[in-house]
Amino acid sequence: MENKAYIRGQKELREEVHDTGLCTGCGACVNLCPYYATSRDKTVVKDLCDRTAGRCYAFCPRTPTDLEAIRQQLFEPQDLTPELGAVKGFYLTRASDPDTRSLAQHGGTVTTLMSLALSEGIIDTALLAEGGGSDLPSGVAVSQASEVSKLAKSKFIAAPMVEAFNKAVLSDAQKIGVVATPCQTLALAKMKMKPFPKNDSQIGKLRLTIGLFCGWVLSWRSFKQLLDQKIDQRKIVSLDIPPSKYKTMQVETNSGLVEIPLDEVEACVREACKFCTDVTAEFSDISVGSARLPDGWEVAKGWNQVIVRTTAGEALMQLAKDRRVLEFREVPGGNLDKLKQASLKKKRTALDNLACKSGDRDDLLYLDCRDPVFQTFDW
Amino acid sequence: MADISNKTEGLADLLLGSEAIGRGALEGGVNVVASYPGNPSTEITEAIRQVAEKMNIYVEWSVNEKVAVETAAAASFAGLRGLSAMKQNGLNVALDFVSGISTSGSNGGLVLVVCDDPSGITSTSEQDSRPLARSLDFPLLEPGTFQEAKDMTRFGLELSEKIGRMVLFRSATRLQHARGRTLLGSLPEEKRKAHFDTSKQYVAFPSLPRHVEAKERMAQAKELCKDSAFNVYEGPENPDLLIITCGSCYLYALDAMNLLGLWDRVGILKIGTVWPLPDDLIKTHMAKNSRILVLEEVEPFLEGNLKELAVEWAADVSMPTFFGRRTGPLSDTGELNPDIIITALTEILELTYEARPPAYDQQAKAMVEKLVPPRSLALCAGCPHRASYWAIKNAEVLDTRDGFVTGDIGCYSFGLFPSGYSIMKTEQAMGSGPGVGYGFGKLGQFDMQQPVVAVVGDGTFYHGALPALVSAVNNQSNLTLVVLDNGATAMTGFQPHPGTGLDAFGHPAKPVLIEDICKSLGVRVEIIDPYDSEAATQKVLDFMNDEQQGPRVLIMRQQCALQMARSGKLYDVWVDQEKCVGEDCGCNRYCSRAFKCPGIMWDAQAQKARIDEAICVGCGVCAQVCRHEAILLKPLKAVQGKDS
């Protein structure tokens, strides 16, 4: 049987990804060459390229991918779990610095880790997302630890972080750290596999990937229309999704909290997210998401759940502990299990959706039905 | 272009068909020539223009064809002789007036030369103008040779004056763009003065009695053309086959007759006074022939009328077998040529003919197939339209709403083809870009979400876009209109238009500026240099997303690259062979494959891009297109505003 990870050109990328609604807008195909651009949360083909094999196709997280090969190459076998990928450690953390916490989405763990990596020289460039509300986010490069907190908080529209990475590798940056959604961490992981011998030297500059837990992102045009109906967008401070039982999106504005029913928001979810099997950013060094605590959401939202996956991730966590920039709290029993269940749920839905789209259970489009992880649960 | 004012009578000159018509107009004492440029008619007016000042002839390039015919008609009403020349599409623009003057009649000799374009080589249609002569009661002349082109023009002016009706003169591409020996006639001494006889009226209403009068004038014309030397028969007394033909097919038919050696079997009746038809002459020949092949461009106009006559004459002439474009074996579309006629004749007469040995023929065709690349027409190197289309294309892609371009006629029609990124999705007539774009802009009511960019050339803006723009303001149509302003009617050879500030002779004229017109309409209007690629892209995007109601006009202004080729390069341009990525992933010849300026070529040996110095006009746009900073520029002269 053919290896799933074959490489084609732009034509196939258009036909298999752009035109089918699978494109995540990650931007892995952008800035490699002049043929693509990101515009209004979409990845667009500016001109036709007739190469029969290219990096655009090779790096895209939605072209055929051998996930198992990547797991084997990037992680230590003993850490691998079917539900959550590699788990070296599972923590509850928050920034020790209250200012960081107040600026951050949840506990400020991501901001803290990125600042630390910069100030310790682990990286010289951090790629973070800029934007907010229904603004179109973009990926920006930051080289000062003090600038990281200015770009805190979650942007719920896809920010083309891999596009920013492709741009950064062409600059003076030598050691790059990226905050990325799961699909984006997969794109970066595909780059690490060096599938395109002639042009793969740049990936060595990637030193740190912090993945965000992610259920979905929203499509810009429809979400903007939704917000237009509900609020004056200039007043938005931040958005958040509390645990699913609340069934709302919370919009914090400078004139108070506005709640939007979750089903209205979910109608704006990007089509591509229906086909995503990863909730915890399995291909990162460290993954960070919101916390679940017995004390309820009001307390929990000040903390993060963190999965450490690689030795590089482990080293950074240790450093954060040593430098006391992160506070740790004991993880309540059952949290990891709940996360595993949430992860499996997303995997099941995505596989069902993929099989439904292809019309064939054995054809999972960009994924391989023979993947060992997919054999471990029913779908 | 030949000087057509030579006084030596009887001299054999080598004249273009267009020049022969111009010379005929001079010999016919023309006073006023008003035209609109358009292939293949342009050179007629150009030839006259070149000698007009010394011969006291008024020549103008009118704003459009209707105004052109009206201008020539005014001369006729004032007792002068007038001529107007245009292509077949142009006749349609003028048609409302042409229909009116068919009933109102005219005074001094008035000829409308319409140049059809069989196969539509440089046109949007291969429309045959001849049926109009029948439906609107105009005499129609159609020359078969260069000599006739000249003589008929003169005759047309005289005939028109005699019957008080405009005369249509039909030419076609092949004659217009060919030269042949023409014997010159005398130039008139008479100097006419313009005076309108106020005891007369030239009015189209009441139309019925005027129509009756028009029919009487046509009868008069028929009488006058009865024995015309423009209708000639050559061939045996009783041939096997009679060819009846008119116009440029005549010379093809002669070629075919010569090559097949048919002069003792086949006769040719060439008709020059195509409408009204010389019935008596035709009847005489029809009576002697049982088989008739009709050769004409393009519609079976002659064929149909001949069949009609044959039915009328059924009592005394036995019905011949007809061959032609309607009956076959000829196709009812496309230009004829000697080869097609040879094939038709061999079929009808059951002959065999080999142009060259079959083995050679095969070898020659295989060679072309194997070695000769196609040579598609493309926008010139450095063309500002390419730069504009590049910006519009990029803006449309970035806009992500599946926008498109409506366009029309001019060099910028290359927007239809790969050279212009195939971004133009509608193209019909002069000014139809704005007109159709305006219509799309009103479809919001039906949930039309796609942004529309209409493009129009500067000349075409005056010719046919103004009514659409006025309507767009008036009815608040959501339209981005881009005027591709290269300061010239470049397609037809740089005739002036109302914006250029020059008249037909290059003398100063009062300019009417596009931006002033737009401002007076209260429309947002801005001017940008399309060579400034990124700024132009962002500007188009901004215009497309302008939330205010109604149209907005973006003028993309930059001189035509042909002018630039004359006035000198802006930049020295070369490719840094080290930096060029070539065909590797990361570029894949973006400059030549995607941007497609023909000034950039591919050095297959080095596997790098190269600038073809002989073709590049040094506009510098490709340097902005290359992401690898491999295309380098050195300014050669003060580059306006961005001198470095």
Next chain:
Amino acid sequence: MTKHALQKDPLNAIITGVGGQGNVLMAQLFGRALTDKGFAVTVGDTYGAAQRGGPVSSHLRISKQTLYSPLTPSGQADIIISLEPVEALRVLGGWGNPGVVVISNTRPSYPFDVTSGGADYPALADITAAAEELAQKTLFIDASEIALEMGAPVLTNTIMSGLAVGLDLFPITADDFIAVLKNQFDDKKFNLNHSAFQKGLDLAASNKWSD
């Protein structure tokens, strides 16, 4: 029969090139020279939208008295003069025959289809070999190079004209053509064209046909 009599009636010459190369003017000048000599000449130009990189051919039909059509029937060319090498082949493909003679400039003008990556341009050696195979005799010369040396690439057509006259392809003398040049241009341009024409004549004297 003298050297400058018409070898065949009609004599069909096709002068070809790419828009902007000046073959239309070249054909017109030959037409004039021949008309002045009393021949009945038709010159037909075939092109699409002029000056936009498409192929342009002028058909010269030369006869003692009969007027021929502006389009040469297929396979009937006696002479092909080309300002661009593949254009020589294109015309040869349609109008060539075993008796045709071909003279051509060797400097390629790459079609849009080639520069934009959709088609290949053949090697010069393949072009000349194909022409030699199909024509009675051929002569390929880099006239553009000489024109560039003279500082004006536009002179290529006049050099080729000199070559054609020097090879006695037409029933006219060098002086006949020079007279037409004199009529056509102002003094400065005439002088340039005259020396370009002379270069063409010299080329004719020093080059051999390949057959």
